[in-house]
Amino acid sequence: MHAYRSHTCGELRKSHVGETVKLSGWLHRRRDHGGVMFIDLRDHYGLTQIVFNPGSPGFGTVERLRAESVITLEGKVVARDESLVNPNLATGEPSSRKPPSCRCRCLVSRTTRKRSA
Amino acid sequence: MFGEPDYPEEIRLTHRYLDLRRETLHKNMILRSQVIASLRRRMLEQGFTEYQTPILTASSPEGARDFLVPSRIHPGEFYALPQAPQQFKQLLMVSGFDRYFQIAPCFRDEDARADRSPGEFYQLDIEMSFVTQEDVFNAIEPVMAGVFEEFANWEGKGRKVPDGAFPRIPYAEAMAKYGSDKPDLRNPIELADVSEFFEDDSKTGFGIFAKIIGGGGRVIAIPAPKAAAEKSRKFFDELDKWAKKEMQAPGLGYARLKEADGGGVDSQDPVLKNFEPAHLAALLEKLGLGAGDGIFFSAGKKSDAYKLAGAARTKVGEELNLIEDGVFRLCWIVDFPMYEYDEDNKKVDFSHNPFSMPQGGMEALLAADTEEKQLDLKAFQYDIVCNGVELSSGAIRNHSPELMLKAFELAGYGPDVVEAEFGGMLNAFRYGAPPHGGIAPGVDRIVMLLADAENIRDVTLFPMNQQARDLMMQAPSPVDEKQLKELHIRLAPQMKS
Numbered sequence: 085m086h087a088y089r090s091h092t093c094g095e096l097r098k099s100h101v102g103e104t105v106k107l108s109g110w111l112h113r114r115r116d117h118g119g120v121m122f123i124d125l126r127d128h129y130g131l132t133q134i135v136f137n138p139g140s141p142g143f144g145t146v147e148r149l150r151a152e153s154v155i156t157l158e159g160k161v162v163a164r165d166e167s168l169v170n171p172n173l174a175t176g177e178p179s180s181r182k183p184p185s186c187r188c189r190c191l192v193s194r195t196t197r198k199r200s201a
Numbered sequence: 202m203f204g205e206p207d208y209p210e211e212i213r214l215t216h217r218y219l220d221l222r223r224e225t226l227h228k229n230m231i232l233r234s235q236v237i238a239s240l241r242r243r244m245l246e247q248g249f250t251e252y253q254t255p256i257l258t259a260s261s262p263e264g265a266r267d268f269l270v271p272s273r274i275h276p277g278e279f280y281a282l283p284q285a286p287q288q289f290k291q292l293l294m295v296s297g298f299d300r301y302f303q304i305a306p307c308f309r310d311e312d313a314r315a316d317r318s319p320g321e322f323y324q325l326d327i328e329m330s331f332v333t334q335e336d337v338f339n340a341i342e343p344v345m346a347g348v349f350e351e352f353a354n355w356e357g358k359g360r361k362v363p364d365g366a367f368p369r370i371p372y373a374e375a376m377a378k379y380g381s382d383k384p385d386l387r388n389p390i391e392l393a394d395v396s397e398f399f400e401d402d403s404k405t406g407f408g409i410f411a412k413i414i415g416g417g418g419r420v421i422a423i424p425a426p427k428a429a430a431e432k433s434r435k436f437f438d439e440l441d442k443w444a445k446k447e448m449q450a451p452g453l454g455y456a457r458l459k460e461a462d463g464g465g466v467d468s469q470d471p472v473l474k475n476f477e478p479a480h481l482a483a484l485l486e487k488l489g490l491g492a493g494d495g496i497f498f499s500a501g502k503k504s505d506a507y508k509l510a511g512a513a514r515t516k517v518g519e520e521l522n523l524i525e526d527g528v529f530r531l532c533w534i535v536d537f538p539m540y541e542y543d544e545d546n547k548k549v550d551f552s553h554n555p556f557s558m559p560q561g562g563m564e565a566l567l568a569a570d571t572e573e574k575q576l577d578l579k580a581f582q583y584d585i586v587c588n589g590v591e592l593s594s595g596a597i598r599n600h601s602p603e604l605m606l607k608a609f610e611l612a613g614y615g616p617d618v619v620e621a622e623f624g625g626m627l628n629a630f631r632y633g634a635p636p637h638g639g640i641a642p643g644v645d646r647i648v649m650l651l652a653d654a655e656n657i658r659d660v661t662l663f664p665m666n667q668q669a670r671d672l673m674m675q676a677p678s679p680v681d682e683k684q685l686k687e688l689h690i691r692l693a694p695q696m697k698s
Contacts, residue, residue, distance in 0.1 A: 088333075127331075127635075128299035
């Protein structure tokens with residue numbers, strides 16, 4: 085697989101569900117939901133939501149990273165629950181005419197750059 | 202349209218609007234426009250976006266001499282015109298943009314050459330994020346191949362662009378085979394290091410080369426196929442003279458090969474005359490030469506020997522009419538050395554661009570604990586060369602502050618120096634920088650090749666002359682005292698007319 089990415093952060097659709105992908109971008113936002121961590125990964129092309137379950141490799145690393153760090157992640161594409169579809173996100177839209185919903189479940193494979201401030 | 206009478210350059214440039222009525226110039230300028238339109242279309246098709254970067258910017262500490270522009274609002278301070286949008290395009294990647302391009306004007310206060318305007322030129326400036334060298338090649342190769350193919354038959358010239366990927370030639374191989382990092386692949390001659398054959402002068406009876414090799418030098422052979430059969434002795438002597446006069450070399454040895462009386466091949470010229478027959482046969486086998494062929498020899502310190510050999514390869518190829526006609530042979534030169542030995546200061550220094558990513562990253566830099574190992578380090582740096590013309594230089598950039606400080610440390614620059622000179626870039630990288638890289642093909646040179654032009658003035662609408670003057674607009678020129686005053690500038694006394 086490519087050193088940095090197999091897809092851009094604006095690219096994943098329902099048709100990618102089940103694939104293992106690699107994404108790179110800036111850590112746009114991180115939220116903790118009772119052990120499950122969500123990250124919005126951003127690049128020139130868009131945002132993709134990343135899900136870390138407790139125990140996902142790299143969980144601890146990413147938990148400590150500051151916003152706007154540049155990271156590379158590898159993981160499996162999973163569909164979003166219909167109730168969780170984010171209509172504001174191209175990668176999170178439900179209908180088939182518009183980009184379908186999906187969620188990228190990721191395992192951190194490496195960190196290319198950390199904000200060292 | 203006008204005919205094409207031969208007027209002196211000065212008259213032509215003074216009345217460029219008349220000069221441009223020549224059919225050839227008119228056609229060249231149309232070609233230039235079409236090439237630029239094609240480059241732009243191809244870049245957009247590859248998913249690139251065009252962005253503009255500033256023309257009035259800051260003086261940069263590296264590279265060539267800047268053109269300066271005095272500030273009216275800030276007395277005593279100056280803008281500089283960009284030598285290239287290098288820092289801007291890298292900062293665009295840090296800003297989160299991707300796949301940038303621009304047909305960018307670049308300004309360098311350098312002396313003119315036939316293939317370089319004094320002052321300004323245009324490049325197809327390109328940068329991409331989250332890429333390896335391979336990605337840059339895959340994005341740019343179709344653009345370059347495409348534009349050369351599109352205009353190969355311009356004006357019915359019927360030129361060809363070979364199918365398939367551009368050959369990738371490591372720098373070291375280019376130097377060894379062609380004596381140049383911008384080899385003309387239309388020339389079939391390949392150099393060969395034949396030092397091993399001359400080490401032992403008991404087998405050669407030729408002490409001069411043995412002595413040079415003993416002193417750490419090399420002997421490089423330049424095969425000259427069929428030269429002995431087709432050319433007189435004068436041809437060989439003229440090349441020796443050329444080496445002495447044009448190349449300031451001690452000379453160019455030569456040997457003409459002919460059928461030996463008892464069968465086999467021999468040479469009556471001093472270099473090979475006293476070779477043991479078996480030894481001579483082995484040398485000729487290595488070079489793939491036989492009776493009727495010629496060989497030139499360039500001997501001396503390794504860098505000098507290759508420099509002369511590279512130039513002689515071109516010269517011999519041209520004189521023997523070996524240069525393939527009607528073809529654009531494009532190639533990549535890859536794996537440039539990160540460092541070279543600076544003979545003047547007796548130290549290791551950057552050989553090309555200090556901001557290129559060293560191959561192997563931090564691990565490789567840490568492992569390079571001797572000068573020898575440092576000189577072996579390679580960079581992710583690459584050129585595109587076409588028919589012996591360097592079209593483009595590019596690199597994967599070093600985007601890591603730690604790695605950059607280490608790379609400078611190996612060249613003897615402390616962190617204080619790096620922070621003082623390049624602090625802006627380093628700081629930007631500390632805020633989250635994507636791995637990135639790019640390239641910047643020269644537009645003028647592409648058009649020159651396609652137009653078959655000898656001089657860059659033939660593909661530039663309003664060029665300056667060799668002395669960096671625009672004779673038509675009369676630039677540069679003195680300005681009013683009032684303008685100078687506004688700019689807080691007083692001329693040194695000897696400058697006043």
